[in-house]
Amino acid sequence: MSITSDLIRGHTETIIMANLYNKDSYGYEINKAIQEASDGQYELKEATLYGAFRRLEDNGYIVSYWGDQTTGARRRYYHITDQGKIYFETSCKEWENAKKLIDKLIGIGGKGNE
Numbered sequence: 001m002s003i004t005s006d007l008i009r010g011h012t013e014t015i016i017m018a019n020l021y022n023k024d025s026y027g028y029e030i031n032k033a034i035q036e037a038s039d040g041q042y043e044l045k046e047a048t049l050y051g052a053f054r055r056l057e058d059n060g061y062i063v064s065y066w067g068d069q070t071t072g073a074r075r076r077y078y079h080i081t082d083q084g085k086i087y088f089e090t091s092c093k094e095w096e097n098a099k100k101l102i103d104k105l106i107g108i109g110g111k112g113n114e
Helices: 005-020 027-037 046-058 082-107
Strands: 062-066 076-080
Touching: 005 027, 005 046, 005 076, 005 082, 027 046, 027 076, 046 062, 046 076, 076 082
Parallel strands: none
Antiparallel strands: 062 076
């Protein structure tokens, strides 16, 4: 069963920063990691991915640089900044709070109260 993009849309930047938290990476590699982690249930469209990179960079949460061209095409790598790590951690806490609230709301008078 695939995941609807509506459920994930507001968390795209957090998902990208999770991939950058411990190592620098480039667009294709991040998208591939997301596909693998979701067992193929979710894939970012290229426009969504690079739009998010642009927003994150404009806000100072990531920086980009060109990697070495030793093997194949030259790639633009992304690195999460200290400010980006703080934003990521805050976003994760917000997600946990939202998830708890949604679980409560879904359970009101419904299947969760059986």
